[in-house]
Amino acid sequence: MGKMKRVLITIFTLIIAIAAAGCAQQTQAPNQASEQNPAESGNTKKLAITTTIGMVTDIVEQVGGEHVEVTGLMKAGVDPHLYKASQGDIKKLDEADLIFYNGLFLEGKMQEILEKISKEKPVVAVSKGVDKSVLLAGDASLGEEFDPHIWFDVTLWMKAVEVVRDTLVEQDAARADDYKKNAETYLKKLEELHTYAKEQLASIPKSQRVLVTAHDAFGYFGRAYEVDVKGLQGLSTASEYGSKDVSELRDFLVDNKIKAVFVESSVPKRSIEAVVQGAKEKGHEVSIGGELFSDAMGEPGTEEGTYIGMVRHNVDTIVKALK
Structure with a gap:
């Protein structure tokens, strides 16, 4: 009887050990997935994106859609030429997965901060999609090689949309189809906007x-x-x-x-x-x-x-x- 009891205890102990190992494996899997890129893990976590001017914020919201959480630093009525990043802004930049800004020295007083952060994460100037041959000359006395106000030509701003689209596809390949579809829809609206502006001003x-x-x-x-x-x-x-x-x-x-x-x-x-x-x-x-x-x-x-x-x-x- 004693021998049978010892056998039953041993079997019972083995069952508990196997069950505990299974639970540990289940609880570990989500943590491993959360450390992976969304493109690899397939999770639904939104990309945290920080932007500078409102026009860039708008592009990211339109193209990123439900897959992004966008924080814009500069609000309505704010002059980007004179803007200085606060400690709160720097925190938002540090916490972001990805950063978009206009570039061409528009955010002149933030340039040094953006360059520093670019060593740790993707920091992308949406103006990089515009060929330099079509850019207007800037104010050399202020260190501006080119005029940064490219959003006033809708066709040039469409190039900025393409930069955001391509960057999101690269950083989050699992949702690439959604980003491409959103960008296509938005670009069509911008084509209509360009036509409207030409006709009205003419x-x-x-x-x-x-x-x-x-x-x-x-x-x-x-x-x-x-x-x-x-x-x-x-x-x-x-x-x-x-x-x-x-x-x-x-x-x-x-x-x-x-x-x-x-x-x-x-x-x-x-x-x-x-x-x-x-x-x-x-x-x-x-x-x-x-x-x-x-x-x-x-x-x-x-x-x-x-x-x-x-x-x-x-x-x-x-x-x-x-x-």
């Missing part, structure tokens, strides 16, 4: 197709849609303007009988208001044609808080004021 008589703004951010816009562009400040709001710049732009308005100028959401209004006042003192009335979005989009949740809505707003505002 309705303004060529002699009146003059866009005067606070800073010279609309160069690509002018080239793409045949608009004569004049800015009080240079390409960057970091550049200074003086009384000579004000008087020269004032005289241009008076001599060419320009009837409207525009303020920008991310640039103080006092600069362009000084020009308007100067023209008035010379007997020429100039109105503020409206507020345009230049280096920042509108508030989240509004039409202007998307790239397409921002461009349509700008086009409609310009046409209404100048036509």
Whole structure:
């Protein structure tokens, strides 16, 4: 009887050991999968992506869809030329799986931080998809080789969409089909937007197709849609303007009988208001044609808080004021 009891105890012990080993293997598997790339493991964890300007944020949200969690650093009305990263921003950059920014020295004061982080994770300039041969010259005095405001030509911004698409496909191959499909849908909408802008702006008589703004951010816009562009400040709001710049732009308005100028959401209004006042003192009335979005989009949740809505707003505002 004692011998039988010992045999039963041994069998029972073996059963418990086998069951425990099975449980341990089951609990270990999810941890192993979580350490793998989503493309390899097939898990549903979203990619954590940090972006700089709103226009880049919008691309990533459109192409990434449900597979990404996007944190944009620069909100509505923020000037990227002068933006300095806070400690909170640096934390968001550190925690990201992937970072997208405009490039071409737009985020000049963040350049050093982005270069440092690029040694640890993918940090991608969406402007890298644009051939340098079509870029406009930048402000050499500020270290800008090229004009960074490429989003004002919708066809150039489509190249930025392709960069985001290709990067997401490379980093998360398991969801490649979704990224490609989302990008295709978005690119078709941008083609329609480009056509809309061309048709609407062409309705303004060529002699009146003059866009005067606070800073010279609309160069690509002018080239793409045949608009004569004049800015009080240079390409960057970091550049200074003086009384000579004000008087020269004032005289241009008076001599060419320009009837409207525009303020920008991310640039103080006092600069362009000084020009308007100067023209008035010379007997020429100039109105503020409206507020345009230049280096920042509108508030989240509004039409202007998307790239397409921002461009349509700008086009409609310009046409209404100048036509």
